[in-house]
Amino acid sequence: MSAIQYIFKAETVWLLVIVLFAMLHASPPEVDTISSTTLTGKVMCGYQGWFNAEGDGAGRGFVHWAKQRDSLAPGNAKFDLWPDVSELGAAERFPTGFKLADGRTAEVFSSFKQATVLRHFQWMRDYGIDGAFVQRFITDLRDPAALKHCNTVLENCREGAKRTGRVYAVMYDLSGLGANSVEKVMDDWRTLRTEMRVTEDSAYYGIADVRSSQCGEWDSMTGGAIR
DSSP states (O other), rough: EEEEEEEEHHHHHHHHHHHHHHHOOOOOOOOOOOSSSSSOOOOOEEEEEOOOOOOOSSSSSSSBBBSSTTTTTTTHHHHSSSSOOOOOOOOOOEEEEEEEESSSSEEEEOOOOOOHHHHHHHHHHHHHOOEEEEEEEGGGGSSSHHHHHHHHHHHHHHHHHHHHEEEEEEEEEOOTTOOOOOHHHHHHHHHHHTTTOGGGSBBBSSSOOGGGGGOOOEEETTTOEEE
């Protein structure tokens, strides 16, 4: 090896070392954070988070996928469109009794899985959606397993908003609440504020930092979102 070749080789090695060092110590890319102080100019979506699947850890079966929760198979489905789960990891996909055209087992997702919720918030960022109204179904609050699911979904949404710079707010669905039962909503909202401390999140939507007043409701009589 000539002296010139040796010098060239040595310089190439050192250049690679410098590049690798820079890559390892580079600052992570900044997340474009959406302002949580106003809805003006925002594109928001409703996030129901009501899907469960057998084996997702919630112990609730195929909630909102199937008429009877114990299985999801022909004759027992109650949804209109099949979800595209091609971008989901293996632990996020759950087998059903349906088959795809090529013979493979058709799979669905669960809102109980953190990885899936985080992925949904990443998609929001990728496609220009500023945040989500995380729905909270008043009838679910009466059942411990359903309440655990609701709280888990909310926590995952909080993390998703934090990681992706999105905003969020709680929206109550009052369907089935019944007369003279609004105190149940108030009690739950107090729990979210004092125990889960959702309104202390910088990502929680509020006006001029008066975040405690920003709570959406779904009007079960008119079918419209109110605030």
